[in-house]
Each structure stands twice: as structure tokens, then as C-alpha cells.
Amino acid sequence: MEMKKVVVLVFMVIGCAGLAWGEHQLDGVSGVSWDFGITQIYQANVKGGLSTHSRRGRYTGSYDFELSGDLEKLMGAEGLRFYMLVEGYWPRAGGIDPSSVGSFFGTNNDAYGNRAVEVTELWFERSFSDGTLLLRVGKMDLTGGFECHGCPVAFDTSSVANDETTQFLNPSLVNNPAIPFPDYGLGVSVYYNPVSWWYIAAAVADAQADRGETGFNTTFHGPDYFFSIFETGVTPTIDSAKGPLQGAYRIGIWNDPRDKANSAATRTYRGDTGFYLSCDQMLKKENPDTDDSQGLGVFCRYGYAHSARNDLTNFWSAGVQYEGLFEGRDQDVLACGFAQGFFSDKASSVYTEDYESLFEVYYNAAVTERLNITPSLQYIVNPGGDRTVSDTVVVGIRAQMLF
Helix, strand or coil, rough: HHHHHHHHHHHHHHHHHHHCCCCCCCCCCCEEEEEEEEEEEEEEEEEEECCCCCCEEEEEEEEEEEEEHHHHHCCCCEEEEEEEEEEEEEEECCCCCCHCCCCCCCCCCCCCCCEEEEEEEEEEEEEEEHEEEEEEEEEEEEHHCCCEECEECCCCCCCCCCCCCCCCCCHHHHCCCCCCCCCEEEEEEEEEECCCCCCEEEEEECCCCCCCCHHHHHHHHHCCCEEEEECCCCCCCECCCCCCCCEEEEEEEEEEEEECCCCCCCEEEEEEEEEEEEEEEEECCCCCCCCCCEEEEEEEEEEEECCCCEEEEEEEEEEEEEEECCCCCCCCCEEEEEEEEEEEECCCCCCCCCEEEEEEEEEEEEECCCCEEEEEEEEEHHHCCCCCEEEEEEEEEEEEEEE
């Protein structure tokens, strides 16, 4: 049965790779553009974990359709643009983690079960003061971020570890799990870039959001719980023989007003606050062209959350990537990352190990301009913080197609 799934995946990759729909501009002067992508992943637990026999391998798939528009070009609304993201996921069973691995972090950040069509983002952005001040309102992903000095920033973003469709698969290497980001929902975010290398950003969003809903029910009915986050950072460059080496250094704080408690607590606490750090830095460039990203880059993250209110209290991750490492493979990316989360000492009755650790390595091969194939390997230590569950090895392959 599993071999049939692999064959189906291969044929879908080959079929979709033959499609090329050109530039995604609806009209050269209209200001409307779109992108469509399909991501397909097959993972198997080959050692340890909860089980290597029951449903040991599983296929998951997703699509995303992005539509953006410049409303100044479309209808004369100065400095105004919109963005919409429509997503879908399959199959109903989702990834291998719940039945086979048992990881606290998870193994596949692109596995959401059966969701046919969901408008997960729909927001409007107004630009002020020649683009140095941006105001964004609508249904949004807070980790979607802005751009400062060519770097993704605000909130907990990274140029090396922030996208499960092209970079690391494990959720702990996509975003910081010590930050209780709400699901995609209604919110307001503000970004201010007074100088080219420094920014300030803040956001308030519905803490009870559900990506499958419009957001109005949870935002304007029942308890008024709003997650808030603030981030500031710098994006300096370092001179080198092959041109400037770009970096980004971020620090942020967050507040979650909901009633919370760790898994072993006998009472709940109102409100929760924590902080985080995030940085990435280019260390080596192969070419002086500013638009060429070939070379060596690194990243790291840290996060803290209160032990009485959260199961995970301290988290850190770090890793490296090299784009164009091999001759003639300029667009390929080889990367490895490590993540470690420490469980609350107040929840020792639930977590019999102090921490869970994760190591992932992947090679993203650009097969064609619109098709990337990425084999990956994950090694998980102390899955779920349970000493009765042995260390786990998960292998996987991802196909990402753009149209």
C-alpha cells in the first residue's frame, strides 16, 4: 500500500512539472499578481518512536494560492494594497507524528488534515511617509512578516528557517514553539522603519482565532482575548571581498491574556508573558551580485515562557545553510538545524524527561525552474519528553511545484 502512494506521488510530480504558466501578472499595468503552488510530502518513521509498524509512512499534500494587488493602480487609493491567501490540505489523517512518533514539536509543519478550501489570510496594508510606516489590518498570519533592508522581520521570521515548503520541515525549525502565536485570525500590525537598518513592529490579534473561520465570531463575541507582540531589530551588513554580507538581529516580547496552565497544573493563571531572540547572518558570498544569494548563512533562536503557564519554558535552535555548494547546482540548498526545548519543572509528572531535541538535515534540489525535490532526515531525542519512547529517525521527501 505504501509503495502505491510513492508511485502516485512520483507521477503527480512528473505531471505537474510539465506545466509552466509564465509570469503571474494578470495585466502588465493592472497591479494584480498571483502565485499557485503545490507541496507534497512523504514521511516514514524508520526507527524508534511510538511505532514503526502501524502506519509507518504517510503522504500529505497542500496547495496555496496567493493573490495580491496594488489598489493605487487599480482604483487610485494612494499607498494601499491587499493580499489574500487560500490554502488546502489533505488527507484527513494528517502526518505520521501522532500515531508513529509522539514528538512534542511534531515532524511536519505542513500537515493539517483534511481542509479543502480556506481563506487563511485577507488583509489590507496602507503605506505612510514614503513607505517607512506600514499599517496592516485584516485576517493575517503574524509570522508572515515585513521586510527591512532586504530581510524578513516581524515576527520571529528568518531568512534561513521560516518556510516548511522550501526550508526545514520540522515545526521547531520554522518558528519558535515557546511563542504561543494564535492561529490565523483578525488583527492589526504596525511596522516602522525610520532608518534603513533599524525597525520597530507591533501587532494585536485575536488570541482565539481559527484559520477555518472568518474571525468575527471569536473576535467580537465572548471573552475579549487579544494576543499582542512587539519586536525591534537591526539589519546590518558586513563588508567582504564578494560584497556586503546581510544580517538581521531581532528581539521581541509577547503577551497572551488567556487563562493558561501547564499540563500538570491544578489551577489556571490569567495572562502570560515571554520574550524571544532571533538572528540570521550571511557569512560567505560566492558572487558580488547583490541579487545573488549563493553562499553560507547561519541562524539561531531563543525563547522563554513562564513555567507555571506553559509546558515548554526554554527553547533554542541554530543551524546553517549553503546555497550553491556544488558546481553547476547554483540554486540547490543544503542545510542542517538543531532545536532543543526544555519542559516545565512544574510538569515533571507529565514529562519524564527534561527536554526534547531535534536534528534535521535537508537538500533542496532545484530540478527545474518550477519544481524542487527535497529529501530530509530528522533525528528526535526524547520524543514527547517520555522516557519510555525511544529516540526516533524520520526520513522524508518533499516535492514543491510552482505555477
